[in-house]
Amino acid sequence: MVSLWNSSLQKKASDLHGDTWNIETDGTIVENNPAPNWHQYISGSYADFKCSLCRRTWGSSRVQVVFNFHLNKPTRQGTIKLRCYKQECRTCNEAQWEDPDFSVFNTDKLVEKLVKNIRKKCYGEYPDEENRSSMFNDRLTGPHESAHCEACRLGICSQAD
Incomplete structure (x- = not known):
């Protein structure tokens, strides 16, 4: 999963002042509580899921994603920690939390939205108004089962139905 994120990041962040950025997963990230000197960006998107028990598949348009990021200026190394909230199968009694599968x-x-946020928080760059408004126009619609959403269970899903 992380290779897809890093591949996209390398395409989108190739011109970030010569600094190197890398994404790693971190299931311990807590929303609205980044470490000191770290920034946080929260977004959501559509993703598919597959139950590891019954093999049932489903999609959700409201999969919450949290990015914590930090630029170490002396080493010119940026680190991004990623947490994608999971969902469970609605038909299995002993359902496990399943990881989302995002399309390319x-x-x-x-990642495009994340890089815009990195530009703002780490480099003091601000997108022009046209880019800024289009950045937030991605309205999420479609199915979302709050009873089977990890973020909803934790009381942090901003998109609960």
Whole structure:
């Protein structure tokens, strides 16, 4: 999963002042509580899921994604920690939390928005108004089962139905 995110990041962040950025997953990230000197960006997108028990598949348009990021200026190394909230199968009694599977397109859109946020928070660059308004016009519609959403269960899903 992380290779898809890093591949997209390398395409979108190739011109970030010569600094190197890398994404790693971190299931311990807590929303609205980044470490000192770290920034946080929260977004959401459509993703598919597959139950590891019954093999049932489903999609959700409201998969919450949290990015914590930090630029170490002396080493010119940026680190991005990623947490994608999971969902569970609605038909299995002993359902496990399943990881989302984002399409390349949706991953690219999330990373594009993340890079704009990195430009703002780490480099003091601000997108012009046209780019800024289009950045937030991606309205999420479609199915979302709050009873089976990890973020909803934790009380942090901003998109609960």
